[in-house]
Amino acid sequence: MDSSSHDLRLAPSLLPSEASPEWNNKADNAWQLTAATLVGLQSVPGLVILYGSMVKRKWAVNSAFMALFAFACVLICWVSWAHCMAFGTKLLPFVGKPNHALAGKFLLSKSTVGYLPMADFVFFQFAFAAITVVLLAGSLLGRMNFYAWMMFVPLWLTFSYTVGAFSIWGDGGFLSGKIIDYAGGFVIHLSSGVAGFTAAYWVGPRISHDREKFPPNNIIHMLGGAGFLWMGWTGFNGGAPFQVGEITSLAIFNTHLCTATSLLVWLTLDMIVYTKSSVVGAVQGMITGLVCITPGAGLVDSWAAILMGALSGSIPWYTMMVVHKKLAFFQSVDDTLGVFHTHAVAGLLGGILSGVFAKPELLRIMYPDMHYYPGLFYSFFDSKLGLGIRQIWFQLLGAGFVVMWNVLVTSIICILIGRVVDLRMHEEDLEVGDDAVHGEEAYALWGDGERMRIPLRLHISPIPSLCRRRFSIPLAMNQEE
Template identity: 30%
Template sequence: MLTSTALVLMMTIPGLALFYGGMVRKKNVLATVMQSFAITCLVTVLWFMFGYSLAFSDGGGVNSYIGGTSKFFHHGITTASLWLPGVANIPEFVFSMFQMTFAIITPALIAGAFAERMKFSALLIFMALWLLVVYVPIAHWVWGGGFLGSAGVLDFAGGTVVHINAGVAGLVCALVLGKREGYGTTNMAPHNLVYSVIGASLLWVGWFGFNAGSELAADGLAGAAMLNTQVATAAAALAWMFAEWIVAKKPSVLGIISGAVAGLVAVTPASGFVNPTGAFIVGIVAGVVCYLSAVKVKHMFGYDDSLDAFGVHGVGGVVGALLTGVLADPAINSLGAGASLGKQIYGVAVTIVWTGIATFVLLYIVKALVGLRPTTQEEVEGLDISQHGEVVP
């Protein structure tokens, strides 16, 4: 669990920071990696103070919806405290730290949707509010004894809690903030795809901590989750690559790494419930569907999801969550016997509605407090210099 936790933290810093940092224009690279790094620090402190208790302690009469306050600042947890005594038997400090890394990457993923156009002050306030109002309740609903988990919604490692949650929030952010200055007329090609390949590779490796670690034990199911993760990711990368090759006539580097991430996203909820053939199917479907979503659908509707947070994480998360209900294999995980497409649709729908509405409200609160976007001049100059007073030479 210590190893898995370190791997998941590596997904955000340096993984996501480099993945997103390479895809923006040079004038915004520092601002983009700063977002991932600052969110890591901010969420760590908030999780320690309030998040863990609200997500994973007993909320009493309201436990179906939110946890309690008894473990604020990790009060009462000792080195002898165990998470799920008699079942998982891992130290509660380790469990909290493992879940903290999930709470870190989820808001960091959202930043891809509004890359290159949000004020840093607005980002900090929004992410702090979003963590406590959106992420923490949904984590509790699915994994902390809340109503979605009780209803039989299957999410092994974060299809609803992390990816649909972040993806839908990202789409709302992109719509509320509007398009980047010059979108559609200015060249906004990635400035350094080598950074993005390194970032995607770190995400891929880190994801084994994400998915296999979510078994909370070194056993056969963790091994199945690990193999499923690898198979789905490779299949999705190839599916996106070949889809792009057929449609756009060239297989791009950005395409194959985006496909890999789409596969990682889609297999997340399914990794501990499907067999490797099921994971293979999940990967192929996710690669093709996310390609169409990120490239064709985005252009059709004209929204500016800068780095495809919704196109890959939102859509990929939905694909994976729904296919979990179809492909779950009780021979892999006995909980799969209760899987159904209806239950998965219910989990997806609740997540989308809560995330969508709450994110919209929080953005307008932040807008009233400090404003969301820098001035046009500051955005044209680049967020590196206007927000942080630094540039890449």
């Protein structure tokens, strides 16, 4: 029987409808919404929990709330003007025209990337933008004036993040089609690390005894927040292709492989040098692995992901544990959670290694309309070493642009905000912490200066003289009262 005589019928659920036009791929749409949600969970509750538990107890509320505020603020700014600056019509070689992304016709139209509604693309890119600002906050915990932070978030999103995103990812950006940055090693991690370090310089350090002793207030919760971050990265790197395909599967696999390797390498170095397995160190190693694989997650083979994990667990470890302690410059800037090392160093490392190990076949699958040069490793064996060197040059050019732009713009923003409000809290507020800033504390623990309420039965005694004398003095929870 001729194959053309077959009556091919699709299930009713797969047929186009008013709610699902012909261009809408339901599988891609469903995955993209899931991936965007996973990225959102990295910030809320992931980094909210991580920050709130990784800092000293008196800063738990303020640190967690800085992350929560940034997430909400970025969404409003993103749909009001920033999305179009990052992914809209070209205004300048490095930024698009500001415009809102709220029109129903726009949100329900076909996305410029993939077979799904534009609303998916806008929300996914918002989650990327939000986590970038939240990561930046890790450098500023424990002393930044919250009112200054409220001004900093929309300004930095507008004048820094959108520029990096449009320049490298946008249609018409001057680095678009040249820099290999699969899911944001430069746009997100290098920029947040450099901007956080720069802002930390302008804000100033924590008070001396906070810098000397800043223990996590809840390591178990810290691990929970780290878990949200790690598992959420499935959507972070898995959502970048905007479709369910081979690249998506490879990216997710490589992400977890690199991260596990990095964590184990960092932990091993801690045990060799300090003879103890640091839980905080393991979390830092986890983060550097996630960051390093991001710019090349779907573009490198798995053996390369393991090698990238080994390097991301050792090079940022060396810069944080050795170089940072030796150089006076690093000592003079109070980067609270070491965001410079975990994101700027690891992001730069991942961007360069992506230029080394990017596989030509995977580049063609991921970017069929672009013509990236092969990774340096493959160009050597294909006798095209010049092309590989050219790609490395572009990677370094992109890194240099992101670094310089973030140092310049972040400095200008901090200086301008400093003219309006204090960037750093007052000394007396720094001594108190959360209660001085928000009038709230993280934990209502037994013994925190509150008097214990005496049960009613203690006042009713069958032996008045003895019991009245015994309980006439108020029972205080704290001996210092």
